[in-house]
Amino acid sequence: MTTTLPQAATKEALLDVHHIKKYFPIKGGIFRRTIGHLKAVDDVSFSVYKGETLGIVGESGSGKSTLGRVILKLMDPTEGEIYFNGNEISKLKQREVRPYRRDMQMVFQDPFGSLNSKMSVAELIEEPLVVQTSLSKQERKHKAIEIMEKVGLRADDRMKYPHEFSGGQRQRISIARALIIHPQFVICDEPVSALDVSIQAQVLNLMKDLQDDLSLTYLFIAHDLSVVKHISDRIAVMYLGRIVEIAPKKALYDNALHPYTQGLLASIPVIETEETGTKREKVRITGDLPSPVSPPSGCPFRTRCPMAHERCSVDRPELTMVGDDEHYVACHLYT
């Protein structure tokens, strides 16, 4: 059987992820034997093209953060290959990955936990330079001030400590820290979900500007579709460790195919005017995410799917292209 991969030959891929799996062993019993696996990421494949933003959306527990960490090699995948700029990096040892870290950076979710509170802003922002380059103190300072201004921090704040900043400013520090070594690729792990709605927009706009400025490629992880809508070119929807739908932004918002995506879209609060109305038939998702330790047979979404039929509990739907526009969906309704 051949699986079609959501990859196109026309655009140049910066990151290629092939059949990534990440299982966490569950130990139990007196001898701490492995009695099961938590399938956080279960056979995920996709590409990220140069200069684009791929949004990844899913509920808590869908494996999206784990996926980000596996790609950055903060965790080793259980199976599968990761190609960055054409180089296989999934099998490399931590020491061998270090040179690649110049080109791949990460912005974390928690603006309070992701900065070492014992380091000053200057130390935090310059740390990637200290680790990755042999620049002099003066050059580092110069670069730090340059990037601080770029992300909207005052150079005066260099000697301050994280506890003196608000969440939004801390997230700017995180962004400065990630961008100071000019990476090509940045994984943003829910960078705005801990922030106020008013601040969210500021930080999102900043990230978008920086992307144009520094020609960055983003993998943008979020838990709701409204945030990624702003920033993404393509969006992948994850459910229980798998990608259930991946499509260009417009196709996904206008013509969501997977019942889960439809449900997610329906859950975005909209102000109803005469123009917008409620065009879409509302799909309500009820119930909780099943346990990733023992996922449902067949289609993982079938337990909550209003359209589930017999075949869904037997066959696992593969991601297949529907239509032309690089719109892939894993659902039996379309095969």
Next chain:
Amino acid sequence: MSKKRKRAQSPFQLAFRRFLKNKLAILGIIVLVIITLGAIFAPLLTNHDPTYGDLLKIEKAPSEEHILGTDGSGRDNFARLLYGARISLVVGFSAMLFTLLIGVVLGALAGYYGGHIDNLIMRLADLILAIPFLVLALTIIALLESVTVTLFVTIIALTTWPSLTRIVRGTFLSLREQEFVLGARAIGASDFRIIFKHFIPNAIGPIIVNATLMMASMIIIESGLSFIGMGIPQPTPTWGNMISEAQNIRILQYHPEAWIPPGLGILLTVLAINFIGDGLRDAFDPKSNRR
């Protein structure tokens, strides 16, 4: 254009300022400094040799020549008190440093790497913790021919490191789950850098506090062992063996000047160190400051 700017304060400076506001801790520092100065300048404060016994002047009452009288071997009690402070402080301090070294290194290895290394270190710690300290220390001392200060410090350190190791390991384990550690790894920081730049500065509070409190208990251990005659042997003066000298009803009744000062010395030193330790704990962890 020059702008007056208030310098930002690091978390350490903030902790230091909180510490200075703690009156008991400052009192503790003052007392400890006085005792330390007394110990350092002992030769200037007394002309007597603490180990020389004049057998013609045994158990003399206080006089102008011997402020606190003499002991059962005719040695000057005041000189012994001052020089005894040296031993107590040196033993307490160096045993604490030695324990700190073992405890932090092993605790860091166990907490950072986990797995087999963690298992090995922690089972060894459990083994030592399972044997009562006094029994273990007495057994080792009984097997040795003579006990010197260095040997004594080593014995204390080798038997007390598990408790500190557990604290450091616990702190490291909780730090390992923090996002900033992941962040450091994401920029490509080495294990060495992560341990020294990210873990140690965040674990330093509990380490310093416990080390300080540990020093107090080490002074007690030294005094206790010397008291039962298993510590630093005579004629080297220590507070413990000075009190040990008073283990007879005659001295206890008629010569309180011989045993009250060393007893007070132990009490004040330990109390002072404990106040400093409490002050440090409140300074490093403002949340524990409930009064």
